Amino acid sequence: MQLVFATNNLNKLKEVQALIPANIKLLSLKDIGCFEDIPETQNTIEGNAIQKAEYIKEHYGYDCFADDTGLMVEALNDAPGVYSARYAGIQRDAQDNMNKLLDELANAENRDAHFTTVVALHLNNHLETFHGICNGSITKTKHGKKGFGYDPIFQPKDYDMTFAEMDLSLKNEIGHRGKAISKLVHFLKSHNSKI
Numbered sequence: 001m002q003l004v005f006a007t008n009n010l011n012k013l014k015e016v017q018a019l020i021p022a023n024i025k026l027l028s029l030k031d032i033g034c035f036e037d038i039p040e041t042q043n044t045i046e047g048n049a050i051q052k053a054e055y056i057k058e059h060y061g062y063d064c065f066a067d068d069t070g071l072m073v074e075a076l077n078d079a080p081g082v083y084s085a086r087y088a089g090i091q092r093d094a095q096d097n098m099n100k101l102l103d104e105l106a107n108a109e110n111r112d113a114h115f116t117t118v119v120a121l122h123l124n125n126h127l128e129t130f131h132g133i134c135n136g137s138i139t140k141t142k143h144g145k146k147g148f149g150y151d152p153i154f155q156p157k158d159y160d161m162t163f164a165e166m167d168l169s170l171k172n173e174i175g176h177r178g179k180a181i182s183k184l185v186h187f188l189k190s191h192n193s194k195i
């Protein structure tokens with residue numbers, strides 16, 4: 001079986017590749033000759049994940065899956081949420097985004113937050129979604145060099161380190177994307193006895 005993972009984010013690709021069984025051939029957008037920005041214009045995480053998967057199926061004809069993720073911060077009424085990528089502006093810069101979030105929370109006592117990922121699968125003309133959540137809190141300063149995005153300031157519940165201080169295997173085990181992708185793999189296995 002082969003499936004396109006509709007992302008240009010090499011960090012996401014690395015995380016997901018580690019969870020997908022070896023007998024599923026993962027194709028990248030580059031592999032299918034897609035070099036354009038895939039539209040993400042919906043106002044929900046689930047809407048954006050579905051939009052990306054449908055776009056690839058419609059324009060390139062491949063069965064595929066796409067993920068969309070948001071960071072919801074309690075003290076900010078769940079912002080940045082669906083706008084996490086461009087929280088500090090259209091340059092979509094991770095350092096700018098983290099700096100803005102740390103500034104916004106400078107006087108906040110409640111630093112609780114969670115990541116939500118929705119994975120949308122387009123398979124045999126059928127659409128399926130898989131959800132993953134990771135609860136935690138926003139640290140006061142950045143810690144760690146691994147991972148990407150908001151990882152240096154997100155500390156998962158029950159751990160005393162940020163995602164950026166964790167090995168990929170631990171982030172995948174307890175993280176939002178890992179949980180959603182594990183559900184996707186379970187679904188694929190239950191529909192295909194060869195996986």
Ligand code: IMP
Pocket residue numbers: 009067068069070071084085086094097147148149150151163177
């Ligand atoms: P998107 O799913 O690529 O649209 O991600 C939205 C925003 O959340 C971007 O700024 C990403 O860098 C950030 N993000 C997505 N997944 C993660 C993650 O696993 N850890 C930290 N930040 C993430």
